[in-house]
Every structure is written in C-alpha cells, then in structure tokens.
Amino acid sequence: MNKDALFIKYNLNLTSKEYFLYFLFLILFPFAVLLSLNYPNVILDQGTAHRIFYFHVSVAWVALYAPFFSMIFGIFYLYKRDLSFDILSASMAKLAFLFSICVLFSGPIWANSAWGVPWDWTDSRLQSFFVLVISLLSYFILRGLIIDIHKKALVSAIMTLFASVNSVLTWGAIRWMDNPGNHPGSVLGKGGMDIDMKITFWINIGAYHTLFLLFFFIIYRNDKINFLLEELRVYEE
Amino acid sequence: MKESLVTIDNLTITIGLKTVFKSMSFSIYGGESVLLTGENGSGKSTLLKAIFSGQDKKQIQWNKKSERDRVSYLGHELGLYTSLTLEENLEYFSGISKKPISKTKLIGITEKFGLEKRVKDPVHTYSEGMKRKAGIIRALLVDAELLLMDEPFNGLDSNSVGILFNLLMEVGKSTTFIIVSHEIQKIKSIVNRHLHIQHGRISEIND
Amino acid sequence: MIKSILIKELLITGKAKNGIYSLFTLILTFIFIFHYTLERNNNLSIDSLIGLKWAIIFLLSFIFIGQSIWEERESGAIRINSVYLPAWVFYLSKSFVVFTILFIINILIVFLFYIFFKSMKIDSLVDVFNQIVFLFPAGLSLSLLGVMLSQLSHATRLKEVILPVLLIPLSIPVLLFGMEAERNLILFSGSILKPFVILFAFSIFYGSLGVLVQELTNDF
Numbered sequence: 224m225n226k227d228a229l230f231i232k233y234n235l236n237l238t239s240k241e242y243f244l245y246f247l248f249l250i251l252f253p254f255a256v257l258l259s260l261n262y263p264n265v266i267l268d269q270g271t272a273h274r275i276f277y278f279h280v281s282v283a284w285v286a287l288y289a290p291f292f293s294m295i296f297g298i299f300y301l302y303k304r305d306l307s308f309d310i311l312s313a314s315m316a317k318l319a320f321l322f323s324i325c326v327l328f329s330g331p332i333w334a335n336s337a338w339g340v341p342w343d344w345t346d347s348r349l350q351s352f353f354v355l356v357i358s359l360l361s362y363f364i365l366r367g368l369i370i371d372i373h374k375k376a377l378v379s380a381i382m383t384l385f386a387s388v389n390s391v392l393t394w395g396a397i398r399w400m401d402n403p404g405n406h407p408g409s410v411l412g413k414g415g416m417d418i419d420m421k422i423t424f425w426i427n428i429g430a431y432h433t434l435f436l437l438f439f440f441i442i443y444r445n446d447k448i449n450f451l452l453e454e455l456r457v458y459e460e
Numbered sequence: 461m462k463e464s465l466v467t468i469d470n471l472t473i474t475i476g477l478k479t480v481f482k483s484m485s486f487s488i489y490g491g492e493s494v495l496l497t498g499e500n501g502s503g504k505s506t507l508l509k510a511i512f513s514g515q516d517k518k519q520i521q522w523n524k525k526s527e528r529d530r531v532s533y534l535g536h537e538l539g540l541y542t543s544l545t546l547e548e549n550l551e552y553f554s555g556i557s558k559k560p561i562s563k564t565k566l567i568g569i570t571e572k573f574g575l576e577k578r579v580k581d582p583v584h585t586y587s588e589g590m591k592r593k594a595g596i597i598r599a600l601l602v603d604a605e606l607l608l609m610d611e612p613f614n615g616l617d618s619n620s621v622g623i624l625f626n627l628l629m630e631v632g633k634s635t636t637f638i639i640v641s642h643e644i645q646k647i648k649s650i651v652n653r654h655l656h657i658q659h660g661r662i663s664e665i666n667d
Numbered sequence: 668m669i670k671s672i673l674i675k676e677l678l679i680t681g682k683a684k685n686g687i688y689s690l691f692t693l694i695l696t697f698i699f700i701f702h703y704t705l706e707r708n709n710n711l712s713i714d715s716l717i718g719l720k721w722a723i724i725f726l727l728s729f730i731f732i733g734q735s736i737w738e739e740r741e742s743g744a745i746r747i748n749s750v751y752l753p754a755w756v757f758y759l760s761k762s763f764v765v766f767t768i769l770f771i772i773n774i775l776i777v778f779l780f781y782i783f784f785k786s787m788k789i790d791s792l793v794d795v796f797n798q799i800v801f802l803f804p805a806g807l808s809l810s811l812l813g814v815m816l817s818q819l820s821h822a823t824r825l826k827e828v829i830l831p832v833l834l835i836p837l838s839i840p841v842l843l844f845g846m847e848a849e850r851n852l853i854l855f856s857g858s859i860l861k862p863f864v865i866l867f868a869f870s871i872f873y874g875s876l877g878v879l880v881q882e883l884t885n886d887f
Contacts, residue, residue: 301883350843358836365833368823372476378819381880385837392840457477513749513885531750537743544678555671556751598747 241440248433255423255430263419272336277423279329281431282322286352287394289319289435290359290386297380309376310450312383313366314443318435319386320359327356348406351393358386464523465490465606465636466511471519473506480506481660488606493628494638495647497665498657504640505535507657508608511638530559533608534599538591542584546575546594549583550601559603569597572623589615596624600631607637613646625650672756676764679738690731694776697723702783710785713853720780721846724773724802725809725838729831731772732765732813740821754881758814762877766810773802797853804866805845808873812837815877818884841869 259277296312299305330349331341343349362382369375397406416424464487473480480503488494498504511520512533533539540549554560570576573593578586583594592615599609613621628637629650641647648654654665680687701719705711711719739745739761748757777798780787789795816833823829845866851857 351840354836354839357839361832361836365819365823365829368829370476373474377883378823381819381883384876389836454477509746513746533747533750535743535746537746539743539747541675541679541738541742541744543738544675548675548678552671552675553747553751555674556668556748558751 241437244433244437244440248430248437251426251430251433255427259423259427263423264417270336272332275329275333277427278431279326279333280424281427282325282329284428285431285435286319286322286326286355287390289315289322290355290383290390293319294380294383294387297383300376301380304373306372306376306450309372309379310446311443312376312379314439314446316359316362316379316383316386317442318438320356320363321438322435323352323356323359326352346406347396348393351389351396355386355389355393358382358389362386463490464488465492466523467521468511469519469521471510473503473510475506479660481657481662484660484662486655486662488636488638490605490636492636492653493632493651494636494653494655495644495651496638496640496655496657497642497644502657503660504657505610508533508610508638508640509535511606512608530602530605531608532557532599532602532604532606533610534595534612535610538583538595538598540583540591540594540598542591543582545580545582546570546597547579549594549598550579553598554601557602560601561603566597566601569600569627572627573597573620589617589620592616593620600627604635607631607635609637610640611642612639613641613643668752668756669760672752672760673764676760680764680768690727690772691775693730694723694727694772694779697726698776698779698783706784713786714850716780716784716787717849717853718846720776720798721805721842721849723776724806725842727772727776728769728806728809728813728838729834731769732810732817732834733830736761736814736817736821749885754885755878758818758877758881759874762810762814762874765814766807769806769810770803773806774799777802797849800852800859801845801849801862801866804863804870805841807870808841808866809834809838811870811873811877812841815873815880818880821884837873841866844869 259274265271265273293312293315296308300308335341366375366379467487469485471484472482496504512531596612656663656665781789817830820829848862
C-alpha cells in the first residue's frame with residue numbers, strides 16, 4: 224500500500240456532521256451552563272452547591288454507558304480482528320475515564336454540602352463507581368504495557384468486558400442493595416423533580432451528550448492519526 | 461499423487477504492524493523430511509509456531525483432525541518444567557498427548573542421549589546441553605505425524621549431534637518432519653525437501 | 668489426562684517447598700504485626716477482625732496466584748499444553764489447584780487469628796464453619812479470576828507486577844460482599860444460603876469469562 228492510499232483509507236477531513244456538532248455545542252453548552260446556574264430553584268438546605276447536580280448527573284450518565292460502547296467496539300474487534308475497532312474502543316474508553324474523573328471531582332463538591340462529608344466509603348454507589356474508575360485505569364495501564372498491537376487490542380477488548388460489568392454494578396448499586404447508603408436514588412423515579420429542574424436537567428443532558436460526541440470525534444481522529452503515523456513509520460522501514 | 465498432511469493457504473502473519481508473511485501458501489506431504497532455512501528474523505520460528513499451535517485455523521488446513529492432534533514441537537524453549545525431574549516431565553507429557561511412544565522406546569532414546577542416570581534429577585540441575593537433550597526427548601515422546609524442530613542441534617556436543625542425526629533418520633521413515641537449521645550441508649543428507657523463507661515468501665530450493 | 672494434570676500441578680506445588688515456607692512466614696508476620704500494632708490496650712472487635720482477615724486473604728492471594736503461574740510461562744510448557752490440552756481443561760485444572768492451596772491457607776489464617784486475637788471465639792465446629800463458609804466461594808472466585816488475569820498479564824512487560832492492578836478492581840466486589848455476608852452471619856445470625864449462592868455465582872461468572880479468555884489468548 225502506498226502513502227496516498229493510506230491517507231485515503233483514513234479519512235481525516237472534517238465532515239458536515241462534525242461541523243454541525245461544533246455549532247450545536249457552541250449554542251447549547253453555554254446556554255445549559257447559564258441555565259443551571261440561574262434558572263431552577265435550589266434545594267434550600269443544600270445551597271447553591273446543589274446546582275452542580277446538573278453537571279454531575281449528566282457526566283455520570285456518560286461515564287456509565289461509555290464503557291458499553293467501548294465493549295461493543297471491542298467485541299467487533301474480536302469478531303473482525305480489524306484494528307479500526309480497537310481504535311474506536313480505546314477512544315470510547317478514554318472518554319469514559321475522562322467523564323468518570325469529572326464525576327469523582329463534582330460528586331464530593333455536592334456531597335460536602337448535602338452530607339457534610341465529601342466522600343462516604345460505606346455508600347455502595349460511591350464504592351462501585353470507584354471500582355469502575357480503577358478498572359478503567361487498569362485498562363490504560365495494560366494498554367501501555369503491551370507492545371504488540373494485536374495482543375494489545377485483544378487484551379483491551381477483554382478489559383472492556385470487565386469495565387462494562389463494573390458499570391452495570393454501579394448502575395445497580397442504588398437499586399439492588401438493601402441499604403445502599405446516602406446517595407440519592409434514580410432521578411427518573413416517581414416524584415423526582417420539579418418542572419424547572421426537569422427542563423434544566425434535560426437541556427444539560429443534551430449539552431453534555433453533544434460534548435461527549437464532539438470529544439469522541441476529536442479523540443478518535445487523534446488516535447487514527449497516531450496509528451497512521453506508526454503505520455507510515457513501519458512502512459518507511 | 462501424494463496426500464498432503466497439512467496445507468498452508470494464504471497465510472498472513474503480522475507482528476505489531478510488521479508483516480512477517482503475506483499470503484504464504486505451500487503444502488507438506490506425508491513422509492517428507494523438510495529443511496526450512498532463512499535469514500535471522502525471516503520468520504522460520506514464527507511459521508513453525510503457527511503450524512504447531514494452529515493459529516489462523518482457516519489458513520492452516522489439516523488433512524485429518526487426528527493428524528492435527530499428533531504434532532510434536534521443539535522450539536527455543538525446552539517445553540519442560542524445570543522444577544520437576546525428567547521422569548516426571550515425560551510421564552506428564554505422555555499422559556496428556558494422544559499417542560505417546562512406548563515406554564521401552566522412550567527409555568531407549570533416554571539411554572542413547574546418556575541421560576538414563578539423571579532421569580530422577582530436576583531439570584534445573586542439568587547443564588544447557590543436557591537440557592537441550594531433555595527437550596529433544598520430550599519432543600520425540602509423541603508418536604507424531606508431524607515433528608517440528610527449531611534448531612535442534614544448537615548446544616549439543618558432537619556425539620549427541622550424531623545421535624540426533626541417526627534418530628531423525630529413523631524417525632523420518634514413519635514421521636514427517638520440518639527442521640529449521642542453518643547447517644544446510646550437514647542436514648541435506650537426511651532431508652528430501654528444502655524450503656527457504658525470504659522477504660515474507662517461501663520458495664522451494666532444488667539442491 | 669486429568670490424573671496426569673493434577674499430579675503435575677501437585678508436584679510443582681510440592682517442589683516449591685521454599686515458596687510454601689516463605690508464604691507461611693509471610694502470613695505469620697502479617698498477623699503478628701497487626702496483632703502487635705492494633706491490640707495494644709483493647710481487643711479488636713469481631714467486626715474489625717473479620718475485615719482484617721479478609722484483607723490479609725486478599726493480599727496473600729495476589730502474591731500466591733502470580734507465583735503459581737510463573738513456572739508454566741518460564742518453561743515454555745504453556746505452548747505445548749495449549750496443543751495437547753483443551754484451553755478450558757488447562758485453565759480449570761490450574762484454577763482448581765490454586766483454589767485448593769488458597770483454601771488451606773485461609774483455614775490456616777483462621778487458626779492463627781484464633782491464637783493471636785482474643786475476640787476470635789471458636790467454641791464449636793459451628794463457629795469454625797461460620798468463619799470459613801464464605802471463604803470457599805470467595806477463594807474460588809479469586810482463583811478463577813487470578814489465573815485468567817495472569818494469562819492476560821503474560822502479554823505485558825511487567826507480568827506479575829501488573830497482576831494486582833488487574834485483580835483489585837475485579838475482586839473488590841467479592842471482598843465487600845463476602846465480608847458483609849460474614850459480618851451478618853457472625854454478628855446478627857444472618858442467612859448463609861443466599862449470600863453463598865451469590866458469591867458462587869461470581870465464581871461461575873469469572874470461570875466462564877476465564878475459559879473464554881483462555882481460548883482467545885491461547886497463542887500468547
């Protein structure tokens with residue numbers, strides 16, 4: 224395969240859907256942030272810190288389902304043995320990790336005002352989420368330590384299975400345990416939110432999901448470029 | 461027409477992003493004694509490992525499944541548990557292989573290599589040459605349809621080289637074997653086919 | 668075939684006498700250090716002892732599992748085994764032997780806890796049973812998980828060092844659940860069957876995943 228063919232194989236031009244996402248993000252995101260800071264009423268005993276809920280839950284949703292997408296791409300790699308799927312899986316795992324870190328920093332801000340302590344080790348949701356973050360960390364440590372790219376892809380695909388299982392356990396922690404702890408239940412439950420909170424919440428969900436998609440395209444393109452550079456380097460040799 | 465034992469059809473192996481072989485195709489026929497040569501890093505050991513472990517099953521077709529189970533391999537690693545004695549190792553590998561040779565034959569081979577007095581010693585107490593001989597005995601304990609040996613003469617004294625030579629001539633009467641070796645002149649007399657790997661491609665050499 | 672495999676595993680383990688003595692010394696040292704540093708003026712509560720016991724068991728399993736796979740890899744026999752043995756036979760036989768030894772170590776730890784810690788009351792066989800009942804499925808989960816992850820860590824540059832990093836996130840649910848179940852049983856006479864079944868379900872899950880991983884990574 225010559226160099227021109229390699230560039231064609233990996234389409235690096237921005238597509239119209241990416242331009243649309245950029246535009247949507249520029250409109251929606253600032254609006255969502257300003258809305259959450261100013262519009263809905265706060266829960267009086269928690270104070271203004273409660274507003275971080277709109278950020279925290281939105282990123283938490285992504286952090287919980289991104290490992291699934293990573294797993295699905297991993298399964299595709301196992302089936303097809305095409306490294307493009309490994310790149311997709313790794314990009315998705317990076318996003319899962321990034322959004323998990325956001326959850327870990329925003330949660331204690333809210334917890335400190337709501338519970339009086341930033342972290343409660345007896346809470347099952349917090350414990351299981353912490354385990355999810357460690358499993359994602361293990362994923363990257365393992366990827367960094369394996370040199371052969373096919374072995375790396377194979378082991379990564381297996382690790383995404385574990386991360387997904389941890390993700391399910393985190394989701395179920397507040398639903399399946401008898402005494403899950405202080406963490407609030409599902410926001411989609413009966414009598415969950417007032418109308419102003421609901422509107423703000425769903426707009427934030429839309430904004431952060433747009434951000435998630437945007438990051439995914441950027442990270443995936445970056446990973447593709449790195450892979451292409453590596454292929455070219457080997458081709459030159 | 462000779463029946464093929466194993467057919468390699470369009471085999472491509474990559475290590476990392478580097479292609480070791482691309483679309484390699486050839487057949488090994490029953491009763492053949494094959495010498496496989498190539499430069500360092502050409503993929504000789506990789507090819508033997510691929511045939512032995514059945515990687516890329518679609519590209520490596522065995523004539524019969526029963527033949528697939530009767531393959532033996534000696535690589536650069538011994539394939540022996542060094543904390544166990546030679547006797548314990550041989551008992552284990554005899555126990556797990558589908559068709560081991562008779563105990564009498566095995567004792568005979570051990571005696572030929574001069575290890576009969578050391579069978580009850582752990583393998584880690586052997587010298588490097590003795591370990592190599594022990595690995596060869598382990599490879600020969602299977603009544604194999606196909607014997608794969610990667611540079612079996614390395615580390616052997618001249619007497620043991622002669623013993624292995626004679627054993628391979630004997631074994632070659634009923635077993636197909638592929639030997640990787642750089643000692644072409646020595647081995648030419650016991651092989652009837654010479655394959656050479658170069659730039660990821662395999663070719664037949666008519667000596 | 669199974670007989671040959673089990674004899675080989677037991678021989679390898681038996682030959683590692685120095686390793687076994689080292690492990691025993693390590694267990695004794697851990698327990699002595701915790702006893703000396705924590706039980707200065709007051710006896711540790713049963714609650715704390717349960718937590719301590721599970722923590723020591725988990726730490727030791729990281730060390731032991733890594734070492735048990737070492738010889739398979741270093742000798743190159745793993746490649747030979749991969750052709751003659753189905754992947755699931757190799758995986759399950761290795762896991763079974765690791766589990767057996769881990770379970771013996773667990774019983775030893777319970778015995779040492781009885782000697783060192785005053786709050787550890789073992790007056791009857793029922794008390795002994797309560798102390799080890801959940802260690803059985805937890806040990807099985809750890810063995811199945813550990814052998815599977817050691818196969819994965821074989822592909823990396825740091826091998827045994829990376830094993831705890833992989834084991835921790837996946838074994839924590841077993842640790843937490845097992846510890847909670849044992850607390851409920853010993854302190855509040857809670858149920859045995861339901862938590863035992865759930866812990867056993869973990870083992871089945873890890874075992875199934877382990878067979879799949881062994882099949883996929885057989886040519887590592």
